[in-house]
Amino acid sequence: MSQMMLKTLRDAPADAETASHKLLVRAGYVRRAAAGVYSWLPLGKKVLENVTRVVREEMDAIGGQEVLLPALLPREIYEDSGRADEYGDLLFQLKDRKGTDYVLGPTHEELFTQVAQEQISSYKDLPAILYQIQTKYRDEARPRSGILRGREFQMKDSYSFDATDEGLAASYALHRAAYQRIFERLGLDYRICSAISGAMGGSASEEFLAPAAAGEDTFADCPACDYAANTEAVRTEVAAVDGSAHGPVEELDTPDTPTIETLAEHLGVPASATLKNLLVKVDGEITAVGVPGDREVDMGKLAELLAPAEVDIVTAEDFAGRPELVRGYVGPQGLGKIRYLADPRIAPGTSWITGANKPDTHARNVVCGRDFEVDQYVDVVVVQNGDPCPKCGAGLRLDRAIEIGHIFQLGRKYADAYRFDVLGQNGKPARVTMGSYGIGVSRAVAALAEQHSDEKGLCWPDEIAPYDVHVVAAGKAKQIEAALEVGERLAGLGLRVVVDDRNASPGVKFTDAELLGVPRTLVVGRRIDDGIVELKNRRGGTSEELEIDEAVRRLTA
């Protein structure tokens, strides 16, 4: 350590809010170069390299072929696929000296498709899995939490190419299993969650989420079964009930109750007994969306669900010449030909208090299937703690998490864009089907730091730690000499060792050792005269005095 470029800090940077950000900077693993752009210092580079090695080994084990594609890419490639616009401001854009437009690759579906298309011509060349561990760029609006959400970051991205849907399913399953092995080896606590695929396009998709308070994703976790899903992907069943006992529709005089809150208070009912109807425009057509009064519509989810149709909010002008639409008092029973989308909780047979389509008037006993019909059920409400698990019905728990991996069945989206066909088994052209799979390699380091740290510092899992053993010379020349000696001995036995041979007090050294988070510390102190050292476990904080040989034996066991 006397030769290592390392200066630990007592204080975290002012902008640091998360544990990983604070500790990785304080312990000298990373250093900010610009907003969302970090330098990896010697200790950080070792950890990053360890994560990279695990990812590479497991990708090789499923037959992945490693390549390295450029980060600097002609913008044209992303225009052809339509993603230049889709990414928008997230894309770093530049021009070269000749004025040609370039981007810094945020992910590489396009170029991988083109590369594969040039190299692969027959079903016999398939399946193929290509991967790279490479630097990616995204101009995040709010880069934060250090390396957790950076603008320049390390990612493993892989792409599978298959001639058939079954082939894609198999490549997807290979990746899923490889990701499980990777995150287990990394020592990450994680959940596999159903996900919707966002800008990637495609169908089946799962996220690997590492629960952490610092996480930017919310996911729903079932405490009773193995269900877990991105909250955006939680689905609710439509459970029809017998509605025959409900009385007829009855109008209620409800002056000055344009909101659910005022209405529920006025009537003395829970908001969940009321039916809220949101008007939107879908490709210019006015459409109503019904949800229980205590629920919020997630406009992003709605847009995602109805894409590629455009979803807009209605404006005052849209009400002009539509006297049937009474703002604040819309009810589905009077919508005529207007399309009605509804949350699955508005199931056939359920009865609601809703607008009566007259000013200052609501209606009760408005029964789904009797008084109005739902054209399409849509899962667009914001999920809440306690919502029923779609699998077992128990109350879901909402938790924060870091997305560390994502696997997608892209299908033929990119192959269609580039007309990527191969010779099929039947002698005819077969359109290739693809998968896309990502692991945030630098982000995984942040997730590890979040999950494996305490108030004293970092606490790395064995395979990822920058060193196996941190030897602390707690004393003067004699201890330093003995520490260097036992360090040499351990290194000779194949361990990765760092020796704190600095001229500093034992207190400073112990504090640094805890901050740095190497799994085991071997303290060479006063009792070295009797051949006794202290062996400490960073995790759990246990320690034991042992003869040197016994300590070495345990460390190499």
Next chain:
Amino acid sequence: MSQMMLKTLRDAPADAETASHKLLVRAGYVRRAAAGVYSWLPLGKKVLENVTRVVREEMDAIGGQEVLLPALLPREIYEDSGRADEYGDLLFQLKDRKGTDYVLGPTHEELFTQVAQEQISSYKDLPAILYQIQTKYRDEARPRSGILRGREFQMKDSYSFDATDEGLAASYALHRAAYQRIFERLGLDYRICSAISGAMGGSASEEFLAPAAAGEDTFADCPACDYAANTEAVRTEVAAVDGSAHGPVEELDTPDTPTIETLAEHLGVPASATLKNLLVKVDGEITAVGVPGDREVDMGKLAELLAPAEVDIVTAEDFAGRPELVRGYVGPQGLGKIRYLADPRIAPGTSWITGANKPDTHARNVVCGRDFEVDQYVDVVVVQNGDPCPKCGAGLRLDRAIEIGHIFQLGRKYADAYRFDVLGQNGKPARVTMGSYGIGVSRAVAALAEQHSDEKGLCWPDEIAPYDVHVVAAGKAKQIEAALEVGERLAGLGLRVVVDDRNASPGVKFTDAELLGVPRTLVVGRRIDDGIVELKNRRGGTSEELEIDEAVRRLTA
């Protein structure tokens, strides 16, 4: 190979001129993504990784600490050091979504200095060597020769930090020795050449050049001793001679001879007997530069030598009101107070035919030291084949080469720019002195391909080859099965093996094997029934029929 993403090409790309470019593309190692931007396909990635590993091992061996700094950097950093302007159009520039200016790092002196400054505070922390193997960006005006001169490329850059000049010299020597080991392990033929340091600033500097026809650098190589230098760095001695026997200056009527060619022809003397005087402006001051008539002045060398003074060419206006300056007939004997710089060949005692400072008139017997004085000797002529070696006097040979490495003693240039001081041994602040050292990692792959290839294809050195053994199944099912079996066996013995198990003719497979360039090929053909295989050496093309066990024994020897 039936599963590898690889399609070899019969024809080289239309824009390929050099052997490495043609072969690396034809053999499926790299693929063009944009001008000067390449994708590394599976075979290429393996070779790149092998080069990287060698570089990393040798950098670690001299105590280098590996880090990873970002490529995306605030432009400001390069403004502070003055290099933003110096690099000019070579810098890729961009703005982020907030309008902040960024560049893609062409080399990292600035950020390394800043990082070290934050981490290092005392002479006790020194010396320190930091390095990274990372992607660099330069917007070359004419990217060409594939990966030889790319716009996105892989580089190892390292930086040494020392408190004293002696420390810097030692860090420089460590790097020089490490580079020798690296290039020897890579199997590159190379020369260490004196160099001038260009945009880097600083004093001592050497280049590692790999002789190759495709090279963009010219260097002077002495066939008689170990001298080698970038042509820009070749120095000539000033060797005074006895000039007392020369007759007095004599004017010659030389109408219509404004050029050296016309003059030499008119007088019937070699151009080397004449003295050519170039007028330039140095920081606005008219200055004359004298060189033998058969020599050209390298204006770049002159500018470099006189920097930071500005060198401009003279225009007609500069002659106005200066009747003593007669265009085309200038001689140093009549320059008055004008500063006279000269090539060392214009040594004291040498006699010349030169302008007589009158129209249509020259003078002979103009002797240096008698008739004119040289204010400063400057090495600014273009070096020619046969020029004397500065070390032993033998005739130098000019050769083309690829610059694969460069080592610089930067000195305190960057430390001064950032006021980087540490606590010195005497208790006072000591300004840090730095070195900067680069290896073109991706370019080294091109240099290897240039030096290790023939008309049939590539021919990799052992440590760099993508595989140790290329097993070719020359036949049908039986040979394929046997080839896969012996491949497994060799892999089990620790060799890196590729098996050509494709359904293709032996001819196609042999051609591909020669193109791919794995050092040894094991052919499983007809005689496999008798347990006989053929072992071929790619280099030299020798081959031998052997029993399988003997072939395996030789391969693992």
